[in-house]
Amino acid sequence: MKRVKLIVAYDGTNYAGWQQQPNAVTVEQKLNEALTDLLGEKIEVIGASRTDAGVHSLGNVAVFDTDTRIPAEKISYALNQRLPDDIVVQDSCEVDADFHPRYCDSIKTYEYRILNRKFPMPEHQRNTYFVHHKLDVDQMKAASSYLVGPHDFKSFCSIHAQVKSTVRTIYSIRVSKEEDIISIRISGSGFLYNMVRIIAGTLIMVGSGRIKPEQMPQILAAKDRQKAGPTAPAQGLTMIGIEYL
Amino acid sequence: MKRVKLIVAYDGTNYAGWQQQPNAVTVEQKLNEALTDLLGEKIEVIGASRTDAGVHSLGNVAVFDTDTRIPAEKISYALNQRLPDDIVVQDSCEVDADFHPRYCDSIKTYEYRILNRKFPMPEHQRNTYFVHHKLDVDQMKAASSYLVGPHDFKSFCSIHAQVKSTVRTIYSIRVSKEEDIISIRISGSGFLYNMVRIIAGTLIMVGSGRIKPEQMPQILAAKDRQKAGPTAPAQGLTMIGIEYL
Incomplete structure (x- = not known):
């Protein structure tokens, strides 16, 4: 099991914000779907900034835990193939298991x-x-x-x-x-x-x-x-x- | 009768280019429709640069002739009310009757x-x-x-x-x-x-x-x-x- 940190850029125009919610398309949902599809495990990311509908990002942060053997650094490339053009992961890397994007200073x-x-x-x-x-x-x-x-x-x-x-x-x-x-x-x-x-x-x-x-x-x-x-x-x-x- | 020059900015993403053509939405067509609606006369603009599908503009030039009493300088404001958000007229002014956006140096x-x-x-x-x-x-x-x-x-x-x-x-x-x-x-x-x-x-x-x-x-x-x-x-x-x- 490892914890992977993502740097996530998006054009928020077409999304109802970051946070998953019923009956609306969100950035978090698109990431969860793409990661679940890529890694073959149910993935739910934890986001740093739960941006509102229409807000954009150059570098929001998300983490998730996975058992995959894919090296953390390679995940960004494979993930971007599965994401829409208006969401692009800029970097992926392994972090300590206790790293939390909202609770760390x-x-x-x-x-x-x-x-x-x-x-x-x-x-x-x-x-x-x-x-x-x-x-x-x-x-x-x-x-x-x-x-x-x-x-x-x-x-x-x-x-x-x-x-x-x-x-x-x-x-x-x-x-x-x-x-x-x-x-x-x-x-x-x-x-x-x-x-x-x-x-x-x-x-x-x-x-x-x-x-x-x-x-x-x-x-x-x-x-x-x-x-x-x-x-x-x-x-x-x-x-x-x-x-x- | 007067000749009016427009400075036209657009995001070309959603258009099949400048020039009017059947079965496709073009910038020229949107301008002609908005002008015809605004002025109550059939208007067909002459464009300077017939940009291709997907090409953008900050300052393309178009002219048209009109009998309207609306001052040329006011046309930009009224026209922008009738245009989609991705086409915005930046300026309108009267020009000499022999001004041609493609043939003038x-x-x-x-x-x-x-x-x-x-x-x-x-x-x-x-x-x-x-x-x-x-x-x-x-x-x-x-x-x-x-x-x-x-x-x-x-x-x-x-x-x-x-x-x-x-x-x-x-x-x-x-x-x-x-x-x-x-x-x-x-x-x-x-x-x-x-x-x-x-x-x-x-x-x-x-x-x-x-x-x-x-x-x-x-x-x-x-x-x-x-x-x-x-x-x-x-x-x-x-x-x-x-x-x-």
């Missing part, structure tokens, strides 16, 4: 992309959120700096989420603009439900002049979801990768 | 994109061509320089094309690499059928070590399609834009 990185121009551009349609009024990137940068560090992010968490603590640590936020695309790249110890999309939605309000950067401490202190901006749409969000410590 | 720019890494990446699947063996970009750059200038590009033209002359002028070719994407950007007075894709296919052979840069003059001189590399797949090609002189 890690730095997770997400990126939210905004296409900011007069008209949408088809080539960016699937993985950006289109905003046509001009956003002030400097104001968005200024606002983002208030979020770095350990904070209670209750104001940035969807209200139906049930978690013991809403304290999380953001290690870095980088807001940058290249041509017409504004990227918000966030690394942290972990994220609450919809937290990155609510941060993105709030920074878009800042870029639009509807929230001032100096209001960010109050929004955090309020611990009230109503004080932050809207949840930005799923298609702008990409899970970049996870570094285990 | 212009500099056309295309880009061919190659995703060069171990495994495909879903976010780039629709507008790159995936090559997994490592390409030598310096060799590709060296080879591309031989193509700049006026040349008889008969070796780089699909054999069923019927044109009077196969001489064309390439003003510039820039081969560059950013992360895993190699871009070949070519500007010229005009291009023969499949010319950019055959140049891309030939430069991929060079990057693979199967053709030497110094062989390029011979390939040009042969005036023989068999001497150049294969026609690279359509999905890697994007029509960037057209500058009228």
